[in-house]
Amino acid sequence: MSNYAKKTCNICGMRDEQPYMHRVQKQVNSGSSNTGLAKRTMLGAAFGNEKSQKAVGKWALSPSKRNYKRTREVWMCGKCAGANTPSEGSVMFGLCVIVSVPLGILYWLTGISPFDIIEWFRG
């Protein structure tokens, strides 16, 4: 018997108890709070319409762009949360390999360990 609330996966909609779900930071397009630039305005500016050009200039200079992203916390099932972040893990793994392989070869060839290098850098 559990008292856990059920959470719904943001990706596949599966429902499961909270401990089995993952809280994931998701970048969501918060949409256009403003209308932004109409295609007609862009076209007008391209064809030398002064009013349109002013609108484009104002849009380009405005500090907050119309379409901005914000981070939202969502719940995902283990499958979707795992599927959502494989690239990050593999990038880290790749970096580790890239760093450790030459160091390993160096150690194998010269007997200088990475720790010696760190000590050497520290002075």
Ligand SMILES: [Zn+2]
């Ligand atoms: Zn899911």
